[in-house]
Amino acid sequence: MDYQLKSLVERAKAGDNDAIEEILKKVKPLILSSISKCHSIAMDDDDLYQEAAIEVIYSIKDFDDERNIPFLAFLKKRIFYRLKNLTRCEQLLLSLDQPVGDVDSACTMADTIPDAGPSVEDIVQVDQQYWHLRMAMAALTPKQRRVLKMHYMQGMSMADIARKDGLHYQAVVKLKERALNNMRIFMENDI
The missing domain is CATH 1.10.10.10 (Winged helix-like DNA-binding domain superfamily/Winged helix DNA-binding domain)
Incomplete structure (x- = not known):
């Protein structure tokens, strides 16, 4: 199957590092688009870009030309789901015993929660x-x-x-x- 980047993908699969760098340059807009769809609190955009670049390298190795799937479509899904999995697992852990304001403060988060009953x-x-x-x-x-x-x-x-x-x-x-x-x-x- 003919697709964009076919010769670069074949060279990259053979171990050509220059081909991998060229693919990373060409798919940078795709990576940035995927990052904008996966907002992260714990990771900044540079970290997400690095994770996406790693996924591009894995995708080059895992790509099978025999399946008749265009490389960019394959890559787009892999990057998107890699970033989604990274950002999905993160949660802000909030303890109700955490002090509010100064660290030495006697007031905790639990103290600031309003009572549902009458005052x-x-x-x-x-x-x-x-x-x-x-x-x-x-x-x-x-x-x-x-x-x-x-x-x-x-x-x-x-x-x-x-x-x-x-x-x-x-x-x-x-x-x-x-x-x-x-x-x-x-x-x-x-x-």
Whole structure:
């Protein structure tokens, strides 16, 4: 099969170092293109170029003209996968025990991760509101407390509460309104 660089590849396979250098010069744009597709954090572009050049030399030795594959197509795949394998394996190892800032710092990476739950301030605020609500409920009359508990905690309607307690519907509504109004006044004055 005829292809570009055939005579150079044959000379390079025979051990001609000048032919290998000539092939490396001619495929430099291909190597640079492959490097741009394989970004590396741990290796710089010069190191990747050296790895690609080594792969070119191995590819010259491994190339089989009988398979009817153009040398440049064969080389392109070999370089690309060599660089991909090199960059795929690298990972930034990040320890959560690593100090942040100064080496002597007591603060670690784990300390900087935000907690997904509520903040301490939010918990304290909710506790205070809950305490104020309990105090406001305690200040109500027993009938008012009973109506609010049945309506809000048990989910009963005003009509059901009136039937259960043997009261008129309007009396239950008034009890609820007075209870909420008394609680509102207590909460505003207490906070």
